[in-house]
Amino acid sequence: MLSQAARKPMALSDTQQVARNTGQLATKKLWLPKLLYDVLPYFYLASGFAAFFATLYISEWFWVLPHYLLFSAACIHLGIGVYRRRNSRKSVASNSEQS
Numbered sequence: 139m140l141s142q143a144a145r146k147p148m149a150l151s152d153t154q155q156v157a158r159n160t161g162q163l164a165t166k167k168l169w170l171p172k173l174l175y176d177v178l179p180y181f182y183l184a185s186g187f188a189a190f191f192a193t194l195y196i197s198e199w200f201w202v203l204p205h206y207l208l209f210s211a212a213c214i215h216l217g218i219g220v221y222r223r224r225n226s227r228k229s230v231a232s233n234s235e236q237s
Contacts, residue, residue: 179221186213 170178189210196203 179217179224182213182217182220186210186215186217189213 187210189206193203193206193210196206
């Protein structure tokens, strides 16, 4: 009876195929041009500060205000984090070259 349990593998449905392909796309490495790679932390910082200053011009407390503040805090945090990681790697590389 146990030998009859698994004869052939089941085919994946359409939604399972899409989910599997999306997962593969999300885990792929993304290579950016050097200029875009260097400008990325400044873009995050600029968009974070722009979103923060945009909250100053909202005349009433709409539902969008907390979202603007969260977005601005996330962008500023991400920009500072990326900038610090890039500079720490550059400083470690320059220290190893000097030795």
